Amino acid sequence: MPNAVPMPADPILEVDQLSKRFGGLVAVKDISFRIRGGEILGLIGPNGSGKSTVMKLVMGIEKPNAGSVKLAGTEIAGWPTHRIARAGIGIVFQHSRPLHRQTVLENIKLALLPDSLLRLVADRSVDRTAHAIGERVGLSDVLNRRPATLPFADLRRLELAKAVARDPKVVLVDEPFAGLTAPEVAAFSELIDGFRKDGRAVLLVDHNVKSVAALVDRVLAMYLGEYVAEGTAEEVMRDETVRRVYLGGHIETHVRTKLNVHEGAPALDMRGVNVLYGKAQALDQVSLHVHEGEFVSLVGLNGAGKTTLFNAISGLVPFSGDISWNGASLRGRTPAAIARGGIVQCPESRELFGDMSVRENLDLGGQHLPTAAARAKQLDWLLELFPILSERHAQPARTLSGGEQQMLAIARALMMQPKLLILDEPTLGLAPVILEQLSKALHLLRETTPITLLLGEQNVTFALPHADRVYVLEHARIVWEGDPGRFAAEMGTGYL
Ligand SMILES: Nc1ncnc2c1ncn2[C@@H]1O[C@H](COP(=O)(O)OP(=O)(O)OP(=O)(O)O)[C@@H](O)[C@H]1O
Ligand SMILES: [Mg+2]
Known part of the structure; x- marks a missing residue:
């Protein structure tokens, strides 16, 4: 997209x-870049390459071990976060954290008012500004609701609203598109x-x-904390290292010719299952x-009800109807x-x-396996599947990068x-190359073990290639069922 504003x-x-070092790990090493007003710099790289850490260093949430951060010419490296915020930098976090x-x-x-004293003043102008910001990010209809009742995309909108509330000169946006549908991604772009x-x-x-490339003026690619390439999106995506460590090839989208056809009684059988949250029908x-x-x-x-359906199977929410295993x-x-x-559920959360x-x-996870040898074997296999977990084995889970946490949950x-x-x-939140690995791992898992898989996804490029059968859930109801080959023709719009 060309620049609308003269630079x-x-x-x-x-x-x-x-x-930035964390113990023996160098999470960010000698990273340099410049961003002008009216310019978007994309920062890409595999899971754990240091992208979120760069943002935290700029925002003062982590203190750099070395280097300089200048905002409009003023050195701010090492300043406390609130001072950096006041100086004109706002951040949209990878995970939403509103006050509930x-x-x-x-x-x-609250995001508009810098210190607690001011919160006591019911200033009209504050009210007006807050309304204007809410309207701008598309929250006008839900201003009086509590965050817990909002759909996922609106929670993300709230984070955007908070980040720009104080009219920052610099905005840091971490994974705004994760978990959003295609039309929502377009709106956020x-x-x-x-x-x-x-x-x-x-x-x-x-x-x-794709969405990053369509939006940014330039891209900087990182790997293992270090600079790999910088340039236009096109240049960087062509870079050999970027292709190897980040983009990978493509997940094969061809549909399998030989589907497993199953007859007889199913292993998992849900019939006429309803779940109510208060008055809201979550499964119908x-x-x-x-x-x-x-x-x-x-x-x-x-919001279609996938997680509710899985939670019903796992015994986490009450239901009517029947589920048998x-x-x-x-x-x-x-x-x-x-x-x-x-039945083991790997939850979204x-x-x-x-x-x-x-x-x-x-x-x-392994404590119920019968023998120490079985545990060791399974562990070896998983660490081979996700080598990064082997490198990070002693690290507290909460300090893992977003994608590393996802891999740990699956493992x-x-x-x-x-x-x-x-x-x-x-x-959610996995780099393209890891998606490809995960896709291969699921394939391997099916070939070599008797595992049965139920996968919930809105990313159909990932969900279709290995599936024997597909269900589509919309507004609490199953609206389509069939083999993946028919999906594109019959259900494609809105998903592909
Ligand atoms: N507090 C910490 N202690 C130890 N290691 C940490 C800490 N915070 C981050 N790390 C490590 O630093 C590396 C960079 O993490 P960071 O969150 O910046 O990655 P990222 O590029 O944002 O990845 P993702 O795309 O998965 O979100 C990761 O390997 C992570 O495990
Ligand atoms: Mg991150």
Whole structure:
């Protein structure tokens, strides 16, 4: 996209030779870049390459070990975060963290007011500004709701609103597109483009390479904390190292010619399942089955009910109707008993033990395996599958990068050697090359073990290639079922 604004000569943000160590790990090494007002710099790189850490260093959330960060010519490296915020930098975090007792409008107002004293003043202009910001990011209709009741995309909008509330000169945006649908990505791209038109300097991180390339003026690629390439999106995506360590090839999208056709009684059988949250119907007469050894994909957008469906199977939410596993009803069984029966869910929210190390999280997953030898073998296999977890084995889970946490959650679920593995949005936040690895791993898993898979995804490019059968869930109901070959023709619009 061409620049709408003539570019001022001096950069607003200048980063020079920035470095950060965590113990023995160099997370960021000698990174330098400049961003002018009205310019968007994309920052790409594999999971754990240091992108979020760069943002935290600029924002003062982590203190750099070396290097310089200048905002409009003033050195700010090492300043406390609140001072950096006041000086004119705003950040949109990788994960939403609103205040849940306050309404959306109150959340925006709090972001507008720099210190607690001012919060006591019910200033009209603050109210007006907060309304204007809410309207700008598309939250007008939900200003009086509490964040907990908002759909995922609106929570992300709230983070954008908070980041720009104090009219920052520089906006740092970490993974705004993760988990959004295609139309939502388009809407968010426009909002971020709006920051550029305001004349702000924008630093954008996301694994949605296409959308990043369409939006940015330049791209900087990192790998293992270091500079790899910088240039236009096209130049950087052509770079050999970037292709090898980040983009990878492409997930094969051809549909398998030989589908596993299954007859007889299914292993998992859901019939007429309803789930109510208060008055809201989260699942409406859902019937779905999975045969032993089958790979079933459940495709649905945010809020369609995928996680609720999985939680019903795992015993985490009450339901009416029936769910049976190998002929026995799951009704009334505890989540622990269901897991012992071989159904393991890898939740979207990951549910890792943050203060425990990577290795301890994996060991917990393996504790029900019969022998130490079986545990060791499974662990070896998983560490080969996700080598980064081997390198990070002693690190507390909460300090892993977004994508590393996702890999750990998947690995921990596999550590339990499930009979039925339920994966809820496993692709969230993973670099393209890791998606490809995960895709291969699932394929291998099917070829070499008797595992049965139920995969929930809105990323159909990932969900379709290996699936034997596909269900589409929309607004709490199954609206389509069939083999993946027919999906594109019959259901493609809106998903592909
Ligand atoms: N507090 C910490 N202690 C130890 N290691 C850390 C800490 N914070 C981050 N790291 C490590 O530093 C590396 C860079 O992490 P960072 O979050 O910057 O990656 P990222 O590029 O944003 O990855 P992703 O795309 O997965 O979000 C990771 O390997 C991570 O495990
Ligand atoms: Mg990150």
